Amino acid sequence: MDHILAWLMGLLSLIPGIGSPPPQSWNGYAEADYVYAASATGGRIDQVLVHEGDAVAAGDLLFVLEARQLLAQLDAARAQTAAAEASLANLKSGARPEELDVTRASLAQAQATAALAQQNFERSKDLFNQGNVPRSQLDQAQASLDAAQAAVHQLEAQLKVAELPAREAQIAAAAANVAAAQASETAAQAALDNRTVTAPEAGRVERLFFSAGEVAGAGVPVLSVAGSDALKLKFYVGEADRSQFALGDIVSVSCDGCAAGLTATIDHFDTDPQFTPPIIYSRDERSRLVFLTEAVMVQQNGILPGQPVSIARIP
Structure with a gap:
């Protein structure tokens, strides 16, 4: 008699609605973290170097905007920088070597002329003292010597000035021009870099x-990249069930076509509940309060973003 009763109880447990209740589960969906790739400046797209479904690594080139005008601007900025740097170097170094050589040659010639004038003056002076030449000849020799010595002094001063760098104010102005040209070059390079977008x-x-x-506008996404991190599961837990979960809990995950034994780790509870209108804080309406709960998949698996899943507590 007992074995017949046990057989009947086992048979009844197979009938839906009779026997042990199934484990409680919560419905949710999988979601990936998306990164939207956009250019800081708008323009016509020159190349898209990836296709939907392609795997990309951080730093891989995704797309390029047309940049012919920016390339020309960068070349012009580089030329301006080179010209400003050359002008500054010229002011710091003084006159060119060729100009200095000409001044030195003129000085050597003037010194030779002065030496000859000195000899003529000494000879005229001796002859004048002997009474062989008039006073006028001595005066003429003195004037020639004075003129030759003045020419030497003038060329010595010119050579000294030519060997000196420009005035400090001129050098400072040239240095400011170099800084401005370099800033323009940096800005042109940055604008050109913004025309190429890589995977973050x-x-x-x-x-x-x-x-x-x-044509894509500035800041308008050209494509989206799903991050390679684990998928995040989102599901809603009622107010009465919220106490059954805690941060760090491991929950089981199931879905159509998924492998058995999938798990996820709860890592977020939304503190703001969502209500089913009308919003009435009565005992009956509190059962409609739900809290968004998020869990990160432990295993890398075939679950796709947007796929429905069922979440259950692990006893």
Whole structure:
């Protein structure tokens, strides 16, 4: 008799609604962290170098905007920098070597002329003292000597000035021109760099919003990249069930076509509940309060973003 009763109880437990209740579960969905790739400046897209579904590493080139005008501006800025630097170097170094050589040659010639004038003056002086030449000849020799010595002094002063660098104010102005040219070059390079967009992190190209030849505005996403980090599961827990979960809890995950034994770790509870209107804080309406809960997948698996999942507590 007992074995018949046990057989009947086992049979009844197989009938839906009779026997042990199934484990409680919560419905949710998988979500990936998306990064939207956009250029800081708008323009016509020259190349899109990836396709939907492509795996990318951080730093991989994603797309390029047309940049012919910016390349020309960068070349012009570089030329201005080179010209400003050359002008500054010229002011710091003084006259050119060729100009200095000409001044030195003129000085040597003037010194030779002065030496000859000195000899003529000494000879005229001796002859005058002997009474062989008039006073006028001695005066003429003295004047020639004075003129030759003055020419030497003038050329010595010119050579000294030519060997000196420019005045401090001129050098400071030239240095400011160099700094301004370098800043323009840096700005032109930055503008050109903004025409090429790379992947900020590793992941998979999820969606292309533009194609080559189309115009994308500044800050408008051209494509989206799903991060390579573990998927995040989002599900809603009622007010009465919230106490069953804690941060760090391991929960089981199931979905259609998924492998068995998948788990996730709870890492976030939303502090603001969501209500089912009307918002009435009565005992009956409190059952409609739900809190967004998030869990990170432990295993890397075939779950896709947006796929429905079921979450259950692990006893």
